Amino acid sequence: xxxxxxxxxxxxxxxxxxxxxxxxxxxxxxxxxxxxxxxxxxxxxxxxxxxxxxxxxxxxxxxxxxxxxxxxxxxxxxxxxxxxxxxxxxxxxxxxxxxxxxxxxxxxxxxxxxxxxxxxxxxxxxxxxxxxxxxxxxxxxxxxxxxxxxxxxxxxxxxxxxxxxxxxxxxxxxxxxxxxxxxxxxxxxxxxxxxxxxxxxxxxxxxxxxxxxxxxxxxxxxxxxxxxxxxxxxxxxxxxxxxxxxxxxxxxxxxxxxxxxxxxxxxxxxxxxxxxxxxxxxxxxxxxxxxxxxxxxxxxxxxxxxxxxxxxxxxxxxxxxxxxxxxxxxxxxxxxxxxxxxxxxxxxxxxxxxxxxxxxxxxxxxxxxxxxxxxxxxxxxxxxxxxxxxxxxxxxxxxxxxxxxxxxxxxxxxxxxxxxxxxx
Amino acid sequence: xxxxxxxxxxxxxxxxxxxxxxxxxxxxxxxxxxxxxxxxxxxxxxxxxxxxxxxxxxxxxxxxxxxxxxxxxxxxxxxxxxxxxxxxxxxxxxxxxxxxxxxxxxxxxxxxxxxxxxxxxxxxxxxxxxxxxxxxxxxxxxxxxxxxxxxxxxxxxxxxxxxxxxxxxxxxxxxxxxxxxxxxxxxxxxxxxxxxxxxxxxxxxxxxxxxxxxxxxxxxxxxxxxxxxxxxxxxxxxxxxxxxxxxxxxxxxxxxxxxxxxxxxxxxxxxxxxxxxxxxxxxxxxxxxxxxxxxxxxxxxxxxxxxxxxxxxxxxxx
Numbered sequence: 018x019x020x021x022x023x024x025x026x027x028x029x030x031x032x033x034x035x036x037x038x039x040x041x042x043x044x045x046x047x048x049x050x051x052x053x054x055x056x057x058x059x060x061x062x063x064x065x066x067x068x069x070x071x072x073x074x075x076x077x078x079x080x081x082x083x084x085x086x087x088x089x090x091x092x093x094x095x096x097x098x099x100x101x102x103x104x105x106x107x108x109x110x111x112x113x114x115x116x117x118x119x120x121x122x123x124x125x126x127x128x129x130x131x132x133x134x135x136x137x138x139x140x141x142x143x144x145x146x147x148x149x150x151x152x153x154x155x156x157x158x159x160x161x162x163x164x165x166x167x168x169x170x171x172x173x174x175x176x177x178x179x180x181x182x183x184x185x186x187x188x189x190x191x192x193x194x195x196x197x198x199x200x201x202x203x204x205x206x207x208x209x210x211x212x213x214x215x216x217x218x219x220x221x222x223x224x225x226x227x228x229x230x231x232x233x234x235x236x237x238x239x240x241x242x243x244x245x246x247x248x249x250x251x252x253x254x255x256x257x258x259x260x261x262x263x264x265x266x267x268x269x270x271x272x273x274x275x276x277x278x279x280x281x282x283x284x285x286x287x288x289x290x291x292x293x294x295x296x297x298x299x300x301x302x303x304x305x306x307x308x309x310x311x312x313x314x315x316x317x318x319x320x321x322x323x324x325x326x327x328x329x330x331x332x333x334x335x336x337x338x339x340x341x342x343x344x345x346x347x348x349x350x351x352x353x354x355x356x357x358x359x360x361x362x363x364x365x366x367x368x369x370x371x372x373x374x375x376x377x378x379x380x381x382x383x384x385x386x387x388x389x390x391x392x393x394x395x396x397x398x399x400x401x402x403x404x405x406x407x408x409x410x411x412x413x414x415x416x417x418x419x420x421x422x423x424x425x426x427x428x429x430x431x432x433x434x435x436x437x438x439x440x441x
Numbered sequence: 442x443x444x445x446x447x448x449x450x451x452x453x454x455x456x457x458x459x460x461x462x463x464x465x466x467x468x469x470x471x472x473x474x475x476x477x478x479x480x481x482x483x484x485x486x487x488x489x490x491x492x493x494x495x496x497x498x499x500x501x502x503x504x505x506x507x508x509x510x511x512x513x514x515x516x517x518x519x520x521x522x523x524x525x526x527x528x529x530x531x532x533x534x535x536x537x538x539x540x541x542x543x544x545x546x547x548x549x550x551x552x553x554x555x556x557x558x559x560x561x562x563x564x565x566x567x568x569x570x571x572x573x574x575x576x577x578x579x580x581x582x583x584x585x586x587x588x589x590x591x592x593x594x595x596x597x598x599x600x601x602x603x604x605x606x607x608x609x610x611x612x613x614x615x616x617x618x619x620x621x622x623x624x625x626x627x628x629x630x631x632x633x634x635x636x637x638x639x640x641x642x643x644x645x646x647x648x649x650x651x652x653x654x655x656x657x658x659x660x661x662x663x664x665x666x667x668x669x670x671x672x673x674x675x676x677x678x679x680x681x682x683x684x685x686x687x688x689x690x691x692x693x694x695x696x697x698x699x700x701x702x703x704x705x706x707x708x709x710x711x712x713x714x715x716x717x718x719x720x721x722x723x724x725x726x727x728x729x730x731x732x733x734x735x736x737x738x739x740x741x742x743x744x745x746x747x748x749x750x751x752x753x754x755x756x757x758x759x
Contacts, residue, residue, distance in 0.1 A: 154627045164623060190577065191599040197607040204610040205619040208629035212578015215629075414528040414717070418604065434606060 019126060022075050026068045027111055027118075027130045027225075030232050034079045041076065044084050045251035052253070054081035055088060056260045059106045066113045082107070086233060088257030090240035091250035093324035095426045096433035099262055100237045108230035115222035120177055124218065131225045138187045140215065148187045151210050158184045158215075161208055165217055186221060187213035193224065198434070199234075201227040238430070242422040245395045255327040262325040283320050283344065287435065289416065289427035291402055291409040292316075296348065298355025299408065306406040308353045308360050309367060311424070313374040314396040316345045319428050328395075331376050332388025341383055346371060396425045444554070444731035446484075451753045452508040455727045459752050460504055462497045464725035466583060466737045468532075468596050473497055475518035477525055479720040481511040484729065487720065493523035504726075512726035516594070516719050530601035531717040533579075533608065535569055535615070536710045537562045538590035543707035544644035554589050554731075556746055565708050566591040567741050568640070569615050572633050577611070584738040586749050588728025591738070592721055608715040617641075618706040620698055625678035637705045639675045643668075653700040655693040663687050727751060 025034035047055075054077060057065070068078045085103055093099040115127045131137070141147040146158060161184045166174065174182070189212055196202035202224065207214035216224070244250045288296070292315050295307035323334045331341065349371055353360035361368050369379045377383040378390030399422050403410040412421075421427045447455070462470075469476070478492040478500070489509075494500040504512065516534045520527025539554040539562040547557035566584055570593055573579045581596040603611070613619045614630060617637025621630050650661045664671060667686040674682035684694040713719055722728065722735040734749045 151628075157626045157628060160623055160626055189599070191603075194603060194607050197610050198604060200606065203619075204607075204614045205621060205630045205634075208626065208631075209576040209578075209614075210628055211575065411526075417528065418602075 019070050019123060020072060020075070022072055023068075023070055024126065024130050025075055025079050027114060027127065028133065028229065029079055029082045029107075030229070030236070031130070031133065034082075037076050037079045038083060041080055044080065044087055045253040047080060047084055047253070051077055051080050051084060052257060054078075055084035055257050056264070058082070058085050058110070059102055059261055059264050061106065061110060063113070066110045067117055068114070084254070084257055085261065086237050087240050087250075088254050088259075088261055090237045090244060090258070091254040092258030092262055092327050093241075094318065094322060095238040095241050095423075095429040096234060097322070097324045097429070098265060099258070099324055100234050102265055103237070103261065104230040104233040107233045108226040111226035111229050112222050115226065116181070116219070119181055119218060119222070124180075127218075127222065131221055134225060134228050135188055135221070136192060137221070138213065140185055140187060148210050148213060148215060153184075153210060153215065157208065161215065161217065165219055169219070181219040181222075182217050184208075184215050184217050186216050186218075188216055188221075188224070190214050195231050196224065196227050199231055201231065238426050239422070242398055242426060245398050245423050245425075246401075248395070249329075250327065259326050265325075283316065283348075284428075284432060287428050287431040288315075288319075289421070289424045290411045290413050291399075291424055292428075294409050294411060296352045296355075298352055298357060300357050303406040303408055304353075304356045304360045305364075305367070306402075307409055308349060308356070309370050309374055310394070310397060311402060311406070311409065312349045312352055313345075313371050314394045315424050315428075316349060317341075317375055317393070318396055318425055320345050322429075328393065329376075330389035331393050332385050335385070338383060338385045341372075341375060341377075345375070346383075396423060398423045444733065445754075445757075447510075447727060447729040447732045447751075447753070449508065451732070451751075451757075452510065452727060452729055454753050455751050456504045456508045460501070460725060460727075462501055462725075464736065465497065466585070466724050468581070468583065468594070469514060469724065470497060472518050473500065475520075475522060475529065477515040477517070477519060477522040477718075477720065478723075479513040479515075480507070480509040481513075482507060482509050484510040487511060487513050490720070491523050491525060493521075509726075510729045512723040513720035514723045516721060517717055525718065528717070530598075531719075533595040533597075533600045533603065533611065534713055534719060534721060535566070535593040535612075536587070536590065536713040536721070537566045537569070537593070537708060538587070538710065540589050541707070541710065543704045544641065544649060546644060559590065559746065562590040563741060563744060565640075566593055568636065569593055569709070570741075572615050576614070576629065576633065584741050585722075585724040586733070586736050586738050586744065587722050588731050588733045588735050588749075591741075594721075604717065605715045608717070609711070612706075612709065612711045612714045616706050616708055616711075618702060620702055624680055631678065635676055635678055637708075638701055639672055641701050641704045642675055643672055653697055655696045656689075660687050660689060660693070 022033050022037065024031060025037055028034065058081060068074050089099045089103050118124070118127050140153065146153045146155060162182045165182045190204065190207060190209055193202055193214070197204060291311065295312050299307045317331060320340065321331060321334045326333060335341070350361070350368070369381050372381070372383045373379050373391050374394045375383070376389055376391050376393035377387045380387065399410065415421065415431065416427060419430060474493065474495045477490065478494060479487040480489040480492065481487040482489060494503070515522065517531040518529040519525060520529065539558040540552050542558055542561060545558045545561065547555050549555050549558050570582050570584070573582055573595060579595050579597045579600060583594050585592045585594065614633065617634045621634050624631050624635060626632065647661055647665060650656055650664065664687040671683050671686050674680070674686065689697060724735055724737045726735050728735050732751065732754050734751050736749055738744045
């Protein structure tokens with residue numbers, strides 16, 4: 018018998034999981050076994066993904082999931098390689114559990130959870146197989162089955178597993194838009210009839226777990242934005258995040274870094290509207306905020322993309338001070354020059370203030386070993402920008418559609434989508 | 442049919458005497474105040490953007506007063522179209538421009554059009570719309586003649602909020618722009634791909650084939666000599682037979698397929714489809730470059746170019 022709470026192991030964003038979290042102590046005061054589980058999750062490969070059907074095991078599972086996400090948000094940034102790692106691992110975990118439950122005769126439970134996110138219709142079986150008014154040739158259904166078996170490398174199959182590979186459902190392709198957007202699904206790979214993709218239960222588990230992966234990345238983003246509001250994340254979370262970062266596969270790290278910021282340069286085409294406005298120079302009312310607060314934090318975090326440890330000192334993430342001088346401070350000073358009137362002309366001391374906000378203390382000559390003399394300020398959230406410097410906030414369609422809450426989220430998300438779009 | 446540029450006087454005559462608000466399609470009329478309008482006033486390009494009209498009468502007044510060279514309206518709906526702010530949603534649009542078709546049986550050079558290549562654009566538009574109906578389950582699909590080709594505009598609510606990446610995938614699907622894992626299935630993308638590939642292959646001639654990487658002259662001649670059999674093989678999803686007929690090795694065959702797929706993709710300007718803020722020629726307006734009416738086409742099978750001739754052209758020719 019499976020407890021109703023068990024669905025939380027398949028959908029960590031469902032009500033059952035949320036209830037468990039609400040009834041638990043804060044995540045930063047979790048016992049060691051939950052902390053260990055949060056870190057170990059990124060290394061799971063098979064049976065360890067399966068959760069026992071008792072409430073304590075389910076609670077530990079859910080809490081460790083949230084701890085993992087918050088840990089990553091504490092030491093990296095939206096759509097970072099850590100965020101990608103945990104979202105991919107979460108996808109694999111959910112998928113594995115669904116395969117396992119189906120095999121053990123609990124397919125209905127999986128279906129119940131999936132139906133909360135994906136609307137399904139069943140193929141009509143009779144003399145002919147139909148989806149709505151369209152008759153689907155049986156040969157095509159066999160081909161879909163065989164292709165799926167081949168994709169999973171299965172040559173011989175037993176009666177328990179086979180039903181997972183038989184086309185059974187129709188799903189509206191437009192409902193899969195979030196997966197298409199993140200290139201976690203490809204339209205040309207679906208067998209589309211009358212607006213619906215014909216899929217097997219196996220596909221269904223895959224699609225659902227991909228949905229959870231997308232939501233995991235979105236959750237990491239929301240936590241990152243919360244940390245931007247409240248300041249430094251709790252120590253326990255940063256410890257978890259650092260441990261997860263250290264487990265990042267080196268080849269993935271290399272590939273991601275190369276893909277994300279070729280040559281380590283800033284990508285102005287992915288800047289949000291507020292930063293573009295600030296870069297163009299602004300009037301005297303908002304100059305200080307635009308230059309010292311927004312551009313200084315945004316450009317430094319965007320350029321350095323600190324991950325792997327909590328971002329206290331810029332010097333922990335760069336090896337050469339020229340990155341600060343030439344790639345971060347220089348464009349800030351140019352933007353300041355474009356202000357009306359030019360910012361540093363009447364307030365030359367503000368030049369040192371830029372370095373102060375980057376964490377080098379009040380100086381005009383930053384040195385790597387001086388990093389940490391002052392606080393490295395995080396990028397303010399959109400709500401704060403709108404309140405403190407309203408003319409800077411002119412949201413575009415990307416801001417609105419993605420419900421962006423922090424300029425850095427905009428930047429990293431745009432890069433991530435450009436990358437996945439280009440990846441084909 | 443000769444396609445001459447309209448004079449300023451002819452434009453004036455068209456908008457004063459011939460333009461009728463009843464020729465505006467409903468999907469534009471009902472959302473008029475939410476669209477951005479753009480104008481090319483003198484033939485130098487649509488530089489007058491960010492216009493909003495609250496009523497069709499105001500639009501008419503503008504057209505009659507300014508007699509623009511070209512008129513455009515956005516595929517997007519906005520809260521504030523005059524500032525292009527507050528994006529709400531966008532039609533899914535395809536631009537099939539006869540002048541840019543990758544293969545033309547008429548021999549028009551790139552950038553030129555004739556009745557035959559406009560007809561080829563028409564056929565492609567019909568194919569694309571069929572796929573959107575049967576495979577993608579879209580229903581609110583309209584065609585407009587753009588002056589040099591056709592626009593397909595889809596206004597189903599389910600797709601209007603799609604963004605660039607999803608729209609890119611729709612373009613790939615509809616054009617046959619990706620080689621599928623299985624080309625033999627009766628329905629779905631497999632079928633779309635076979636149809637597109639067959640159309641493209643049918644349109645190839647020696648000159649065009651010579652541009653495919655890795656194809657020696659002897660292979661090209663073999664493929665052309667066996668064109669009918671090759672086409673039959675493609676239609677049946679037996680792509681390996683195509684390779685055998687041409688005597689192509691695996692690597693050359695792959696390059697050849699990539700070449701065909703690229704030609705498939707070039708049947709439409711993908712940039713138009715993925716751009717959610719695009720402006721397109723307003724159906725009912727005048728394409729002054731060719732003196733043709735841009736118009737809604739209710740029956741693509743029966744569309745004739747004569748339907749798009751403004752009165753001043755008949756007067757000019759009589």
